[in-house]
Amino acid sequence: MIPGLDQGEESMGVIGGIDPRIRVVAAIVFAMAVVSCRDMAALLSGLAAALGVLVLARLPVLPTLRRMVAMDMFVVFILVMLPFTMPGDPLFEFAGFAASRQGLMRAVEIGLKANAVVLALMALVGSMSSVTLGHALYRLRLPENLVHLLLFTVRYIDVLHQEYLRLRIAMEARGFQPATTLHTMRSFGYLVGMMLVRALERSERILAAMSCRGFVGHFPLFDAFRIGWRDWVFAAATVLVCTLIVALEIA
């Protein structure tokens, strides 16, 4: 199993009891509120609110925080460069290049926004099963075939990951060791090509199996989403928190 991508497991805790549609919308509203701010106090309270949701979602705290902090190398590089590329009051010098205070503030600001949004997203939406996510998106009027594509993808990621691991074991049993060589590139290329070929053949079998069970292009999506008083309380709390963050920004 690829860690984090659960198909059936619902997290417990307060967040787990909230309607999935409300959680998706809350994540978007929160992201918009945080991204629109520039004030440090507002951004820090946004990050604090996201941490609060993480606790309520009962996700494993340390692994989730590690995922939050991890960014692509190129984003880290751009943030580190910002103090040197943004004009402003010089703060310090590094290897002959002056770093500006404005640039440093901008980099900190982006870092805070990115982490707050990703943390809230993982706590609110990442804590539901990927199948529930598909159903919630369908109920939020996303196109039906996009949702089917999502459900198919989720269903087969784990299957294909197992297949990938089997192929890797087969390669290693024949003495394959990855290095920066042409041989490695060709072997990995064949690996990806083989996975694609097998995937297509698998999909032919899936379609045949589904056709003989009467598949006509869509599944009935059964779910029992119901919005109760808890959901309204949660929605109100989300609006309140977002309003407070934006109020800090304006003040």
Place this chain on the structure above:
Amino acid sequence: MHIVDGALSIPVVAGGAVLAAAGIGLGLKRLTIENIPATGVLSATFFVASLIHVPLGPSSVHLIMNGLAGLVLGWAAFPALFVGLLLQAVFFGFGGLLVLGVNTVNIALPAVMVHYLCRHGIGAASPNRAMLWGALGGALAIAFTTAGVAVALALTGNEFVPAAKMVFFAHIPVMAIEALLSGAAVLLARRVKPELFGALFQEKSHA
């Protein structure tokens, strides 16, 4: 190449969302009963491929393979790669939420461009020639993706321009790796199962 939330200006984020929605819409029109399972399974394959780390000197890079995705899926690459990016953001915390549109365009638009530029070459009589077109597609897709990231950053502000340029040049080794891998993958698929590049997702202009 996941841009995070908070880095780009609001017009760039909104523009990316509109373009992504249009591309996804065009891709979804091509999803029929027959090819929804195939698209889903192939989308899962590209998701798993992005977990493969290829050693590059002392470090390693993870694969993107969007050129290959475009060659196989055509416009269906838009919804397929969007689904992958959505799952990565929600469950792994890669990238962000509001920038999902920009990130989708940066990954999927190059895939579609490669489809139109290199798809005919994949059908060449000799598998070795097909391999060269596959390699070209793999390199071009990463070049376009990096250029797209640089454009999104440059449209946001001049302070990003030097870093964006350096990011582009830093990705030249990645282009080489993706070219070699895509070429090898195309060569194998052409020998084992040429239908992979067959009629399932062929765009009309080559029909």
